[in-house]
Amino acid sequence: MMHTRSAHEANEPKKGLTTKAVILGAALDIASKSGLEGITIGNLAETVNMSKSGVFAHFGSREELQIEVIRKYYEHFSQVVFVPALLKSKGLPRLRHMIDSWLKISVGDNTSSCFFIAGAAEFDDRPGIVRDELVKSVEDWRAALLRAIKESIALGHFKKSTDARALLFQLYSVVLGAHHDSRFLQNPESLALANKLIKNVISSNQNLKSN
Amino acid sequence: MMHTRSAHEANEPKKGLTTKAVILGAALDIASKSGLEGITIGNLAETVNMSKSGVFAHFGSREELQIEVIRKYYEHFSQVVFVPALLKSKGLPRLRHMIDSWLKISVGDNTSSCFFIAGAAEFDDRPGIVRDELVKSVEDWRAALLRAIKESIALGHFKKSTDARALLFQLYSVVLGAHHDSRFLQNPESLALANKLIKNVISSNQNLKSN
Numbered sequence: 035m036m037h038t039r040s041a042h043e044a045n046e047p048k049k050g051l052t053t054k055a056v057i058l059g060a061a062l063d064i065a066s067k068s069g070l071e072g073i074t075i076g077n078l079a080e081t082v083n084m085s086k087s088g089v090f091a092h093f094g095s096r097e098e099l100q101i102e103v104i105r106k107y108y109e110h111f112s113q114v115v116f117v118p119a120l121l122k123s124k125g126l127p128r129l130r131h132m133i134d135s136w137l138k139i140s141v142g143d144n145t146s147s148c149f150f151i152a153g154a155a156e157f158d159d160r161p162g163i164v165r166d167e168l169v170k171s172v173e174d175w176r177a178a179l180l181r182a183i184k185e186s187i188a189l190g191h192f193k194k195s196t197d198a199r200a201l202l203f204q205l206y207s208v209v210l211g212a213h214h215d216s217r218f219l220q221n222p223e224s225l226a227l228a229n230k231l232i233k234n235v236i237s238s239n240q241n242l243k244s245n
Numbered sequence: 246m247m248h249t250r251s252a253h254e255a256n257e258p259k260k261g262l263t264t265k266a267v268i269l270g271a272a273l274d275i276a277s278k279s280g281l282e283g284i285t286i287g288n289l290a291e292t293v294n295m296s297k298s299g300v301f302a303h304f305g306s307r308e309e310l311q312i313e314v315i316r317k318y319y320e321h322f323s324q325v326v327f328v329p330a331l332l333k334s335k336g337l338p339r340l341r342h343m344i345d346s347w348l349k350i351s352v353g354d355n356t357s358s359c360f361f362i363a364g365a366a367e368f369d370d371r372p373g374i375v376r377d378e379l380v381k382s383v384e385d386w387r388a389a390l391l392r393a394i395k396e397s398i399a400l401g402h403f404k405k406s407t408d409a410r411a412l413l414f415q416l417y418s419v420v421l422g423a424h425h426d427s428r429f430l431q432n433p434e435s436l437a438l439a440n441k442l443i444k445n446v447i448s449s450n451q452n453l454k455s456n
Contacts, residue, residue: 067370068370154425154429154430155365155425156366157429158358158425158428159358169429169430173430199438200442203439204422204442206422206425207418207419207422207425207442208415208418210418210421210422210425211417211421214365214366214369214418214421215414218366218368218369218380219365219380224414227411228414231411231415
């Protein structure tokens with residue numbers, strides 16, 4: 035990937051960007067399996083077959099690298115979960131899609147799990163710039179969920195009496211529970227239990243008088 | 246603590262036990278703040294002012310030490326959460342007490358959090374004997390909760406139609422949610438939201454015809 039047909043000089047910045055993307059991709063892989071704290075400049079240099087100083091040249095510090103991994107995951111999460119939900123109609127159809135696809139990546143058979151959940155547990159007692167970046171990403175996702183809940187109320191899909199923040203807490207907790215039961219307890223029932231509970235929670239808030 | 250008035254020989258095994266308890270206490274402190282993976286023989290030896298080999302003499306390996314820390318926490322959890330609940334009447338009063346006191350230690354202002362929750366996140370992708378011990382402890386606690394739910398159904402406190410395993414999943418998820426929101430997001434609302442939700446979940450399963 036470091037050979038292109040363009041002139042050497044024009045190629046330089048592109049090569050830099052590409053190498054950085056390769057390192058970042060490898061870091062994301064490591065973090066998916068062993069958490070953000072599992073990333074070390076040493077194991078990363080080994081994975082991408084570079085010197086430690088070569089890796090350092092692209093990221094000022096381990097923390098800067100972890101922050102870029104979070105941003106990269108945020109981008110991936112947006113593409114896989116958030117953007118497809120925006121294609122659904124506003125309100126309940128969009129909210130349902132958001133929860134369903136998030137649940138799928140959190141509970142799936144793949145070895146990687148949702149960073150927003152795994153990272154929260156990893157960094158809840160580690161103050162610093164990495165934790166701050168992670169909180170920002172999670173708060174963005176929660177704001178999107180809250181917006182979809184509020185739109186569901188405004189559009190009459192949910193009862194006017196629905197407490198949006200309480201419902202956010204409830205739905206978020208179900209996904210955390212499914213993540214815990216499937217990843218840690220390896221309980222094969224967890225996805226079915228979570229889906230049933232989400233269905234019940236949604237229908238208990240639904241405005242039966244609408245459409 | 247290493248000086249007693251008893252004869253030296255009789256004192257030897259006691260000294261060994263006491264030193265081991267001191268090391269274990271220090272390990273539990275470290276783990277409460279930085280997780281089970283935060284325990285290293287090095288930082289532990291420094292904390293208790295012993296040599297690394299002195300610490301190793303009491304525990305065969307770091308993993309053995311982590312397992313003993315989990316057992317110690319299990320004992321503590323039993324004393325603080327489980328045993329007091331057994332003094333309550335069987336069924337719903339006991340279940341309520343279990344959930345309330347568990348929620349308190351999971352969400353409280355203290356820097357230490359519930360090992361069963363923090364450890365689950367830490368070890369969900371680290372197979373081995375430490376993870377196995379942690380799963381065993383968590384499954385014990387879940388079995389106790391499930392038993393209390395089933396007793397609540399048998400005693401007519403909950404409706405006969407209550408799905409015990411689904412209710413366990415739901416209640417457990419709420420505590421995970423409260424832990425997440427208070428520890429990671431530092432949301433001061435989380436305990437109130439969790440308490441309100443638990444109250445609603447319990448009352449929606451209650452048998453209104455009983456007493």
